[in-house]
Amino acid sequence: MSIVRRELILGGQKSGKSRRGEQIAAAWLARSPSHRAVLVATARALDEEMLARVTRHREDRAARLPAMETVEEPLALAQAIRENAGPRTLVLVDCLTLWLTNLMVPFGAPRTSMAADRAVAELLQAIGESPGPLVLVGNEIGLGVIPLGREVRAFVDALGLLNQQVAAACERVTLMAAGLPLTLKDAP
DSSP: OEEEEEEEEEEOOTTTTHHHHHHHHHHHHOTTTOHHHHEEOOOOOSSHHHHHHHHHHHHHHHHOOOEEEEEEEESSSSHHHHHHHBBEEEEEEOOHHHHHHHHHHSSTTTTTHHHHHHHHHHHHHHHHOOOOOOOEEEEETTTTTOOHHHHHHHHHHHHHHHHHHHHHHHHHEEETTTEEEEEEEEOO
């Protein structure tokens, strides 16, 4: 599996995007004993079902890739990338969608637009400055119907713009569908 400096992996729910990110991290770790891999997890367990999901993901990931470290950071993503990135460290961010949700929810909060815009700008700067490989995972949710609620439409729009900006900053963009990677962009 080839590893590029920056890759964005998009897909729907259960499309295989997180697994693909883990496969890239495993390939990186297998290249050299001096390589590290760090997962920056952005989920927040705000209810019992999400807590069970996060716990299951943690356990499954530890079984599949025990050498990968995990940092949980739901908001300060740019800072987490900067603190963990290095020439011999692959940083895997999972996921941009939950991170943006954390910034924008509760909908209508005063921090919604300006704080999210500032955080996205900081993220894009951290992506550009990352000295080692960086893999970012996110959801592609703009393929369905237009949501009925104003706040949900605003979120879908914000996520679509975030995906476009991160895709522009990455050398490779992969769309996952049914567990299969479809290369959308592969710049040398």
